[in-house]
Amino acid sequence: MTAAVFFGCAFIAFGPAFSLFIFTIAKDPLRVIILIAGAFFWLVSLLLSSLVWFIATKATNAQDLTLQKNLLIFGSIFSVILQEVFRFGYYRLLRKANEGLAAISEEDGPPLSVREMAYVAGLGFGIMSGAFSMINTLSDSLGPGTVGMFGDSQYYFITSALMTLALTMLHTFWGVVFFEGCERKRWWVIAVVLCVHLMVFSLSLLNPFYVGSILPVYAIMLLMAVWAFFSSGGSLHNITLLWTCRKSNAETSS
């Protein structure tokens, strides 16, 4: 498999996340730390869920393939639930830490708003999730091989890259929406995020029927993007200002 496939898939999967990191996170040390801690939390949730899956597989017959596949699905559902639990746990930790930092900081108020933390935490989850899904595949794509030799799909790499991108962005949007929901004590938001996450996972079960999995996942991603935009304080007014390149009223009047 060629270098073109490697670079193309790498840029598709990690390009937006990497640019978001460079342009919004790299300059602020506190954001970098929250990003890495978010990645760590996702990792811990994955560890615990793979422990559960591992025990389940070792306790059952390894030859029965349908059973193993069902166990895999069960393990993944458990992992999704655990990821959301850990997202909530991370929210609580960040709120506590933020209060502590606000108390001792010389400026009024905390150094990072909850919305910033929500975005950074979501991106942390997304980057780690994307990295764990894609890096091994990318590394294999540099080596020799034939894609789809045994009748599998020819489009394995590109669809993996596209799904990884969608998952990364979705985690970011879920982070924003989730934290905002927790802030406003709207607990139904948590349930909705969990359901959407499960829905995305279920859609990925349709692979290799890519039309059925990738298109709906991207549609969901766009919907989540819109929801996250409005939930973090955006409005149509902001967008029109952006497009017409006019300064806001406050600035023109001063």
Added chain:
Amino acid sequence: VTEAPVPTQNQHPEPGNGQAPPQRTPQVVESEEDEDEELTLKYGAKHVIMLFVPVTLCMVVVVATIKSVSFYTQNDGQRLIYTPFPEDTDTIGQRALNSVLNATIMISVIIVMTMVLVLLYKYRCYRVIQGWLFLSSLLLLFFFSFIYLKEVFKTYNVAMDWITLAVIVWNFGVVGMICIHWKGPLRLQQAYLIMISALMALVFIKYLPEWTAWLILAVISVYDLLAVLCPKGPLRILVETAQERNEPIFPALIYSSTMVWLVNMADTGLGHRPMTRKNSTEAPITQVESQSLALGPAPLSPPEDDGGFTPNWMGHQEHQLGPLQSTDETRREIQQLPSARPPVMDDDDEERGVKLGLGDFIFYSMLVGKASAAASGDWNTTLASFVAILIGLCLTLLLLAIFKKALPALPISIFFGLVFYFATDNLVRPFMDQLALHQFYI
């Protein structure tokens, strides 16, 4: 020698020879201390990043080398003399026993060498220590980097003649020796320290057999914990003696995020001016005291080291500017009034540096390198160990900000790193492989 000494901005410089500081009201002192505490925590995140970047760079170099140059993962059958027992034995029990024996030997060697170092330092045998450090960095910078270059050229099939190679290695080595042991631009010194840590980690990865390596990592973090925190621990004695004498610990063993070689700029009464600091030209006296180090004669440089400020140059300067009127007293007064400093924000930030021992770099990189070498070609394991070590480092620095004294940097990071390595290799890897096979995305 592994420690993470306290950021020194909270140590107000004590007069080196018993002269009383100028009188200040107690309230001013207290509010300054409060302010200092806030500033410590405020700048805490910046310190963490100042250490994340070099640690990450070192790990990236090691992982890149391991993945591309096969020399460091080949088993040539050679072993270090410190680990004489082989690990390719017939039974698992024998292998376990051998690795335990290897680890014991290695740890005893490290303990003995640390004790010798502490004794030498305590009895002021600075020449011996300097010679020892000089020889070891000579070995690293010339011999090991020559081997490294050779293997890289072999891997990429680059034809290189001996003359060019000799010139490259000679220049690399000499500039490295100058930067590490004498003076040099900060970034270059940091780069060299990172490179020698990476080289050392690669040597360990190649020559330590697998179970021995993991055991050594575990045992050395326990040792680090004991050596730094126990009252009679050798590293604690070392750090306390250095602080008592107001001397820095040998620059060749510590990575510092700010200027370290300023220690040579002692105020020996000749009005030495520190050399250019990031091309800034502020008043020379004010920046020297950030490390609270230079208030006595600098012990690690010979007394006749005038830092290049020969009497000729001094005479010339005095001729041009008139005699310098600062004395020890006036300098100390100015040093102890932080408000008198010109408010230059980024130099202020840079001064409040944090230090990490090179041993920490070496063992972190060794863990991640071993993870990438041994984990059946899996990148997830490497990534997981990397994140775990960074989080451990973050927690260590948080504890440092709270407790404000020298802390061992190895235990938390290595513990997390080991837990995540074994868990990811055995539990997460099969799970993620299955998911990738079916293209399920969680």
